[in-house]
Amino acid sequence: MTPLSAASGVENVLRILEGRWKLVILFHLFGGKVLRFSDLERAIPAISQKMLIQQLRQMEADGIVRRIVHHQVPPKVEYCLTDWGQALCRALDALLKWAALREAEA
Amino acid sequence: MTPLSAASGVENVLRILEGRWKLVILFHLFGGKVLRFSDLERAIPAISQKMLIQQLRQMEADGIVRRIVHHQVPPKVEYCLTDWGQALCRALDALLKWAALREAEA
DNA sequence: GCCCAGCCTTACTTTCAGGTAAGTACCTTA
């Protein structure tokens, strides 16, 4: 495993998380929560609809978010994490733990 | 721990890693390696001097890179990771392992 | 005395993620 291949592996992961809003959305969905589009809008007031749908679509394409459409009027669309998406929680914990180390050593 | 505080915690970590070149540089320094500026230039041919020094300085400011100046002519400056920087390796492994999970489940 | 290696800086340009604002489509209720 060369420095470049390892780096690009991590970069691919970060590309999934990158974007101003992905993490905020993720943390709202962690724990198996199922939220509607409008729930997320309300939970994250600063986000625009465009950004919300854009980030959700990307995360869906990346396979960490599941989109559930209920065919009814008014429309109802729910979002939750895939199993793989939920598993991300533990990996992010590793990062937080690492960040906490800084205090200990500095 | 609210969704927003957790997200911002992770975001702070990602801010340390963000930038087109940080990870590439990091992986060249993992394992306790000590490299000169010109070594890094050679190891990462696509990077410009400006970007290299910029990312190194930021990582130094963030406390993950140590800069060692030898006062001599021609100048000699070496870069290596702090202990905290080295510890990052394990956290990134968690991300890679998570990424590997995808194959298993998809 | 001037040129070179090695490290870094500065000024200018380009590119793109993200922001704003408005519009679409659908059906239901009044």
Next chain:
DNA sequence: TAAGGTACTTACCTGAAAGTAAGGCTGGGC
């Protein structure tokens, strides 16, 4: 018939990150 809720789209704009290219500093060797 019109008003309104829900999810999403489109067009346009802006600022920050990254790229390019060139220049500066230093003292020893020629």
